[in-house]
Amino acid sequence: MRGGRISYSAAEMEWLAANRTMVISDYHRAFCAAFDRQDVTAANLHGLRKRKGWKVGRAPGRFSGRHLRYSAAEIAWLRDNCTMEVNSWCAAFREAFGRDDATPARLHSLRKRMGWKTGRTGHFDKGHVSHNKGKKMPFNANSAETQFKKGQLPLNYRGPGHESIDDDGYVWIVTDQTNPWTGAATWRVHKHRWLWERANGPVPEGHVLKCLGDKKNTDPSNWELVPIGLLPRLNGKSGRRYDKAPAELKPTIMAVAKLEHRVRSVAK
Known part of the structure; x- marks a missing residue:
C-alpha cells in the first residue's frame, strides 16, 4: 500500500490470524464489525494475509469460494x-x-x-417427432395478410434476364441454365463471356477474354481471346495500364504485349 502500511493492534492481529480462512468479503465485514475499523478495506486485509503467508485452506480452482x-x-x-x-x-x-x-x-x-450434470443436453433426440407435425396452422387473419400467395414471387427475386454491374464494372446476367455447383434452376454468369461462348464455343483452358474497350459493352466483338500469360504485359508491373489507356493507344499496347509474349514463348 502506498503511503505506509496500516497498523493493527495485537488483539486485531490475533483475530485476523484466527479467522484467516474466511472468504475475503466476510473476513473484512466481520473484522470491521468487531473492531470498528472503517479505514481498512478488503484489499488491505487480502494484502496482509499474503504478506504473512497465511493459508486459507482452500484448494485453488472451481471448487473454492x-x-x-x-x-x-x-x-x-x-x-x-x-x-x-x-x-x-x-x-x-x-x-x-x-x-x-x-x-x-x-x-x-x-x-x-x-460440475454436476443434469443429464439434459438441450438437443432433440434422434427420431423426436414435433408436436405439430402433420397439423395445419390455424387460420389467423392478421398473419394471413403477410403470407405468400400461390405463384407470388418475393420482392428480391431475380429471374432469367436480370442484369447487374459489379464493383469492377463487369456485367452479370441471370440465365435459365442450371447452376452446375448448386443445382439451382438459374445461373448468374458474366454476360460478356456468356455471349462470346454462344457465338464461339467454350473459352479454351489457359485463355481468358480481354476487354478491348468499355467493359459494359458485352458484344463479342469487344472481347478478345488471349493467353493468361499475356495479362501481366498489359497491366501489373509492366506499367502500361492497358485498361486505363486512351482508346487510340490500346491497339498498340496490345500488339507490343503479344509480340513480347510470342518472343518469350519461342525462347522457351
Missing part, C-alpha cells in the same frame, strides 16, 4: 437432486432447509462450479 457457506447436508442434498429443473430445485431446497437466501441463479452457478 462461496459454495462453502452451504453445510455438508445441504451440499449432499443439492448434489443428489441436481438433475431437477433449476426453479423447482431451488424451491425444494428452500423448503427443505429454510434457505430463503437461495436463488435459482445462485444454485445454477453452484451446479456449474461443482
Whole structure:
C-alpha cells in the first residue's frame, strides 16, 4: 500500500490470524464489525494475509469460494437432486432447509462450479417427432395478410434476364441454365463471356477474354481471346495500364504485349 502500511493492534492481529480462512468479503465485514475499523478495506486485509503467508485452506480452482457457506447436508442434498429443473430445485431446497437466501441463479452457478450434470443436453433426440407435425396452422387473419400467395414471387427475386454491374464494372446476367455447383434452376454468369461462348464455343483452358474497350459493352466483338500469360504485359508491373489507356493507344499496347509474349514463348 502506498503511503505506509496500516497498523493493527495485537488483539486485531490475533483475530485476523484466527479467522484467516474466511472468504475475503466476510473476513473484512466481520473484522470491521468487531473492531470498528472503517479505514481498512478488503484489499488491505487480502494484502496482509499474503504478506504473512497465511493459508486459507482452500484448494485453488472451481471448487473454492462461496459454495462453502452451504453445510455438508445441504451440499449432499443439492448434489443428489441436481438433475431437477433449476426453479423447482431451488424451491425444494428452500423448503427443505429454510434457505430463503437461495436463488435459482445462485444454485445454477453452484451446479456449474461443482460440475454436476443434469443429464439434459438441450438437443432433440434422434427420431423426436414435433408436436405439430402433420397439423395445419390455424387460420389467423392478421398473419394471413403477410403470407405468400400461390405463384407470388418475393420482392428480391431475380429471374432469367436480370442484369447487374459489379464493383469492377463487369456485367452479370441471370440465365435459365442450371447452376452446375448448386443445382439451382438459374445461373448468374458474366454476360460478356456468356455471349462470346454462344457465338464461339467454350473459352479454351489457359485463355481468358480481354476487354478491348468499355467493359459494359458485352458484344463479342469487344472481347478478345488471349493467353493468361499475356495479362501481366498489359497491366501489373509492366506499367502500361492497358485498361486505363486512351482508346487510340490500346491497339498498340496490345500488339507490343503479344509480340513480347510470342518472343518469350519461342525462347522457351
